Structures are given as C-alpha cells and as structure tokens.
Amino acid sequence: MSNIESDTKPTAEERHHPLLKVALEIGPLLVFFFGNLRGEWLAKTxxxxTAxxxxxxIATALFMVATVIxxxxxxxxxxxxxxxxxxxxVVVMVFGSLSIWLQDETFIKMKPTIVNALFGVVLLGGLFFGKSLLGYVFNAAFQLDTEGWKKLTLRWGLFFLFLAVLNEAVWRNFSDAVWVNFKVWGTMPITILFTLAQMPLIMHHSLDAERKVESGDKAE
Incomplete structure (x- = not known):
C-alpha cells in the first residue's frame, strides 16, 4: 500500500489542488460521454x-486512454x-480491451457492475470477519467509534451492491444512449446524495464530538 493510498488521506499537493483532483477523477467519464455522443463525428474526422x-x-477506447492519463x-x-x-x-482496461477485441459492448457495460459488486462484497465480507474496512479508508478524514464504523461500512457495502444491481437494470433494459447518460449523470448525483445522507450517522458517532462533550462535562 505504499503507492496506493486512500482517497481521503490527502497529500499536501491535493490540498493545494482540490479542483484538479476532482477533474482527474471525473474527467475520464466526461471523455467517455463525449466519445459516445460524438462517435460518428470522431470517426469521420x-x-x-473506425478500426x-x-x-x-470509440468512446471506450478514449475512456481507457483518459483513465491511464x-x-x-x-x-x-x-x-x-x-x-x-x-x-x-484496472477493470476499465481489462473489460474495455475485451469489448474492443471481441466487438462486444457487454464487457464495458458490465464494468460498473463488477467494480461496485467488488467493493460491496469486500466491505460486507470484512464485516462478516469482524473488520470495518471502511475505517482504513476514511480514518484520515474523520474518527468514529467502533459502532459507527460498522454501521457506515454496512451502509456503503449495501449501497455499492445497489449500484451494481442498478447498472445491470439500466444497461439490460435501455438503449446505449440512456445507459451512457445514466453512467455519467445519474450515478454521481445518487452517490453524492447517499454520502450526504450519512452525515447524521457520522456526527453521532464522531469521536471528536464525544471528546467535546466530555470536555464540557469536566468543565462543569
């Protein structure tokens, strides 16, 4: 883990360039959206x-390049x-390559399903073995008590599985255009709303909040 850190353990550079960090994370998705929207124009230009x-x-190939960059x-x-x-x-590169090589859109459409299901299973599996793995990812952002980490890990694990099922439902029942729009403009707002909905739990189980309460009691 020396070269792969958590998303919430910011380096000094990340603190100085927060907008660049966001752009690098959502940029490939926007490239994918543009590539699909303007695929025919790109092929002519x-x-x-066309190969x-x-x-x-074409959008998948551009997505892969943008992800690597x-x-x-x-x-x-x-x-x-x-x-x-x-x-x-990593999943983008594997499934994107398979999609282009076999000319089968199924692989790239299943990529969000695989990623979200993987995260969900890992988090819930960790709970089964008594480990709140989310604490290892977010402990640099905030400190929670044991019960708080367990509850938050359970919620995120179930949420990732929900996103996996939702992706399957969309790509299997709607057009490519609808799926691409959902992937870019649907998943992110849903995730943001879910994250905001967890703030009451985080505040309730925050160790910082407990320390303030204890300090207040001692002062009295």
Missing part, C-alpha cells in the same frame, strides 16, 4: 478510429494513486 468499431467502442497525472502530481479510481481503472 479521424478515420483511423476500433462503432461510437460506443488520469492515473499517471495523479501519481506525478499527488504522489499516490487513489485506491478506488485505481481499482476502477
């Missing part, structure tokens, strides 16, 4: 791209690789 396949395959820049500027984008990037 750059004929060599990759149709618009979704994002991870390289993150390593150079921020001195580490954020673990979730890194794992997602």
């Amino acid at each position: 750059f004929p060599t791209l 990759v396949g149709g618009p979704l395959f 994002s991870l390289i820049v993150s390593k150079i500027i921020f001195k580490h690789l954020p673990i979730m984008p890194f794992v997602s990037g």
Whole structure:
C-alpha cells in the first residue's frame, strides 16, 4: 500500500489542488460521454478510429486512454494513486480491451457492475470477519467509534451492491444512449446524495464530538 493510498488521506499537493483532483477523477467519464455522443463525428474526422468499431467502442477506447492519463497525472502530481479510481481503472482496461477485441459492448457495460459488486462484497465480507474496512479508508478524514464504523461500512457495502444491481437494470433494459447518460449523470448525483445522507450517522458517532462533550462535562 505504499503507492496506493486512500482517497481521503490527502497529500499536501491535493490540498493545494482540490479542483484538479476532482477533474482527474471525473474527467475520464466526461471523455467517455463525449466519445459516445460524438462517435460518428470522431470517426469521420479521424478515420483511423473506425478500426476500433462503432461510437460506443470509440468512446471506450478514449475512456481507457483518459483513465491511464488520469492515473499517471495523479501519481506525478499527488504522489499516490487513489485506491478506488485505481481499482476502477484496472477493470476499465481489462473489460474495455475485451469489448474492443471481441466487438462486444457487454464487457464495458458490465464494468460498473463488477467494480461496485467488488467493493460491496469486500466491505460486507470484512464485516462478516469482524473488520470495518471502511475505517482504513476514511480514518484520515474523520474518527468514529467502533459502532459507527460498522454501521457506515454496512451502509456503503449495501449501497455499492445497489449500484451494481442498478447498472445491470439500466444497461439490460435501455438503449446505449440512456445507459451512457445514466453512467455519467445519474450515478454521481445518487452517490453524492447517499454520502450526504450519512452525515447524521457520522456526527453521532464522531469521536471528536464525544471528546467535546466530555470536555464540557469536566468543565462543569
């Protein structure tokens, strides 16, 4: 884990360039969206791209390139690789390559399912063995008591599994355009809302809050 750190353990560079960090994380998704939206135009403008396949395959290839660039820049500027984008990037490269090689869109569409299911199973599996693994990821951002970490880990584990099921439902029942829009503009707002919904739990189980209460009691 020397080169792969948690998303919430910011380096000095990340604190100085927060917008760049966000741009590097969501940039590949925007490239994927643009590649699918303008796939035909890109094929006409750059004929060599037709060797990759149709618009979704062109978007997939651009997504893979953008992901690699994002991870390289993150390593150079921020001195580490954020673990979730890194794992997602590995899956992107594997499933994206399979999609283009076999000319089968199924692989790239299943990538979010695989990533989210993986995170969900790891978190819930850790709980089964008595480990609140989320604490190892977020402990640099805030400190919770044991019960708080267990509850938060359980919620995030179930949420990741929910995202996996939701992705399967969307790509299997709707058009490519709907799936791409959902992947870019649907998943992120849902995740942000879920994260905000966890703030009451975090505040209730925060060790900092407990220390303030204890300090107040002693002062009285």
